[in-house]
Amino acid sequence: MATAVPTDFTNQVVFTEETATFSPEVIEEMRSHLTKYPEERKRSALIPLLFVIQRERGYIDNPGVNFLADFLDLEVTDVWETATFYSMFNLRPVGRHHLQICKTLSCKIMGEPEITEHVCNRLGIHPGETTADGKFTVSLVECLGSCGTAPMMQNGFDYYEDLTVEKVDKILDSLK
Ligand code: FES
Known part of the structure; x- marks a missing residue:
């Protein structure tokens, strides 16, 4: 073994x-x-x-x-x-909310680095980590097939598209 x-x-x-x-x-x-x-x-x-x-x-x-x-x-x-x-x-x-942020080309050039940095700063973790309370995990993933609405991330089976820092704040606030 x-x-x-x-x-x-x-x-x-x-x-x-x-x-x-x-x-x-x-x-x-x-x-x-x-x-x-x-x-x-x-x-x-x-x-x-x-x-x-x-x-x-x-x-x-x-x-x-x-x-x-x-x-x-x-x-x-x-x-x-x-x-x-x-x-x-x-x-x-993974945490109760698994935030999978697309890091592939369309999302990358449309602002993924800023989105990732903001999400991670707000949660106090790095990609690949889970918050101490087990609520959030953040990971960076390859294209999720929603390139036309980049940048985007997935939580469970839900897609969040056309992300901005302000939109991310609202999403994080809404997740229990
Ligand atoms: S590059 Fe992000 S969804 Fe395709």
Whole structure:
């Protein structure tokens, strides 16, 4: 058994033999995703099932990955390959509000550095960190597909677009 120490927000894989367990309702939900794909292509359900794991366990952890590998007849590394590729999957616990600020070209030239600095100053953290009260995590991510309304950030499944410092203040004030 090997243990890796996290070096940044997306670089944490802690290997264990433990496998997660879920309620019958959640298992049923997972099975319902399988029905959308041919039996021989059930690995296509990997991304929706990773969302279920993240919702149920708070983030993508090794026991959850072990479960999915068994559930989909995949290697553990197959699951990690996908989980570590997409920034929408969290590899360690995040705050109640996970502010993902796009740092790619359109957002960058439209003011992302100022937005990031303002968000981080207000929260007293750096990108990749979580506030001491566990309320906010800030991370910088690649293009979120909303380049026409740059700069933008995502919180959960919500997009905040055409950001300005004033708009960010209102957003942060509104988040409980
Ligand atoms: S560059 Fe920021 S959403 Fe595409």
